[in-house]
Every structure is written in structure tokens, then in C-alpha cells.
Amino acid sequence: MSMLASGRGAAVRIVDLSKIYETRESEDVQALDRIDLDIEPGSFVAVVGPSGCGKSTLLSLLASLIPPSTGRIFIDGQEIRRPHPKVGVVFQSDMLLYWRNVLDNILLPIEIKHFNRGHYKEKAATLLSQVGLDGFENKWPSELSGGMRQRVAICRALIQEPGLLLMDEPFGALDALTREQMIMDLQAMWSRVGNTVLFITHGIDEAVFLADRVIVMSPRPGRIDLDLAIEMPRPRQWTEVHESPKFRHYVRRIREIFEAKGVLVER
Numbered sequence: 001m002s003m004l005a006s007g008r009g010a011a012v013r014i015v016d017l018s019k020i021y022e023t024r025e026s027e028d029v030q031a032l033d034r035i036d037l038d039i040e041p042g043s044f045v046a047v048v049g050p051s052g053c054g055k056s057t058l059l060s061l062l063a064s065l066i067p068p069s070t071g072r073i074f075i076d077g078q079e080i081r082r083p084h085p086k087v088g089v090v091f092q093s094d095m096l097l098y099w100r101n102v103l104d105n106i107l108l109p110i111e112i113k114h115f116n117r118g119h120y121k122e123k124a125a126t127l128l129s130q131v132g133l134d135g136f137e138n139k140w141p142s143e144l145s146g147g148m149r150q151r152v153a154i155c156r157a158l159i160q161e162p163g164l165l166l167m168d169e170p171f172g173a174l175d176a177l178t179r180e181q182m183i184m185d186l187q188a189m190w191s192r193v194g195n196t197v198l199f200i201t202h203g204i205d206e207a208v209f210l211a212d213r214v215i216v217m218s219p220r221p222g223r224i225d226l227d228l229a230i231e232m233p234r235p236r237q238w239t240e241v242h243e244s245p246k247f248r249h250y251v252r253r254i255r256e257i258f259e260a261k262g263v264l265v266e267r
């Protein structure tokens, strides 16, 4: 049994959430408009939407990096007002500190909280081996490929066994093959850990492949246009799923929403 299986997934409740950015020079920007969303513990939810629709804003609100303009967010029934210890974040760029080796990057959240480093070293090693980076503790970020760096960023987000893992287009910058491998690894990791995942992407295929539920957002100001349950058995095999009529049906439904909203236009 993996030592990471202990973390139960967190429940998330978002009520009437809006975000208006107040800018000094120009008009205010409404990024999110009255979002309501309930996420079941341990589920994998993907959010897709056009560029600028407020996806990263939603993630920043959940991570308490910015305050909401209206509405409330609850994690396991508790309203959040500051970064929650149960929440781990993976950003689009890996955000590794170049002057720290792999181990010290993964242990950063532990140091910030003044937890015992020694206690978490073994866990860091386990995480590394689970993402295929056995023995990489002493490497420098500059010695790693983009995919490896993103794996280290995922380990750093998982070191505290977060009940909620927030991922903002984590594979956006990767080549197609590495991306495919990361998607498969993420699926395997999630089935081991059992945490709740909110995965932001503009890849419709990867959203459908990974998620229990795909939330489709409208162009700005972001609202929820479609909340689609993805009913396909797990573990999902890459080729089998991508060739299945069910997968293609889900992808088509999402594309139709984007076409109807003028997000995808034939030219």
C-alpha cells in the first residue's frame, strides 16, 4: 500500500463566485460571473474554456492567492480566506527555484511551514520514483527536461498530501509525446492517491480522457456553459479510449458549445 493513499479527497463548494479585477488605467475586467460548483471528494474535474475566460482566475481564487469579489468557497465545509494547507497547486510553468536541487524544491512547502525536513525526505523519494524520477534528488532544475521539471513540480504539490490538487494547464508547454506520458502518469497517480483534482486545460481531448466531469466555461466573463459527466471505465487506456465512440461523442459535445459561442470558427 502506498504511503500516499492516506489522504482523502477534499470536498469543494463554490457559491455565487465572481471576480472583477479593478484596473487603474482602464475599465474593470469581470473575469468570473457568479459561478456555482460542487465537487465531490476524490473526483477528477476538468475545466475547459477559451483563453481569457477566467480559468486561472478560478484556480487563484481556490488557492486563495486572490480574494473573490462576490461569493464564497468552502473546502470540506470550511470557508477559506487564506491559503489552505490541504490545497496543492501546479502551475503552467513549473516555478522551480533554480538554486535548489530537486529534493530541496520538493521540500520547500515543508520548510515554509517549519515541518521536520527529515520526516519528509523519504516521502519525496517515494514520490519521485512514482513519477519515474528515481534517484533524481540531487539534480538541479537546469539539468532536467521540461517534462521532468513539471514532474518535480507535481511532487512538490503532493508532498503534503493535499486533499485538493489544483493544476493550471500543467502540460501546456510539453511536446505531444511527453504530454501523453504525463497524462497517463497523472491518471495512475490520482488513482493511487485518491485526492480531488481540479485540472484546467484548453485541451478538450485531455479533459475528456482524464476527468469524471468536464466543466465547459463561456468566454469572459466566465460562466459555466456545460457540466458534462464522463462515464467511461477506469483505468482508461490511451488508444482504446481515443478510438471509442463514447470519447468522440463527448469531445463533439464540447466542441459544439464552443462553435455555438463563436469560440471555434470555420474560416
Ligand SMILES: Nc1ncnc2c1ncn2[C@@H]1O[C@H](COP(=O)(O)OP(=O)(O)OP(=O)(O)O)[C@@H](O)[C@H]1O
Pocket: 021, 022, 023, 029, 030, 031, 049, 050, 051, 052, 053, 054, 055, 056, 057, 058, 202, 220
Ligand atoms: N491581475 C489582473 N488584473 C486585471 N485583469 C486581469 C488580471 N488577471 C487576469 N485578468 C483578466 O481576467 C480575464 C481572465 O483571465 P484568466 O487568466 O483567468 O484567463 P484564462 O482563462 O486562464 O486564460 P488562458 O487560457 O489564456 O490562460 C482576462 O481578461 C485577463 O486579462
Ligand SMILES: [Mg+2]
Pocket: 055, 056, 057, 168
Ligand atoms: Mg490561464
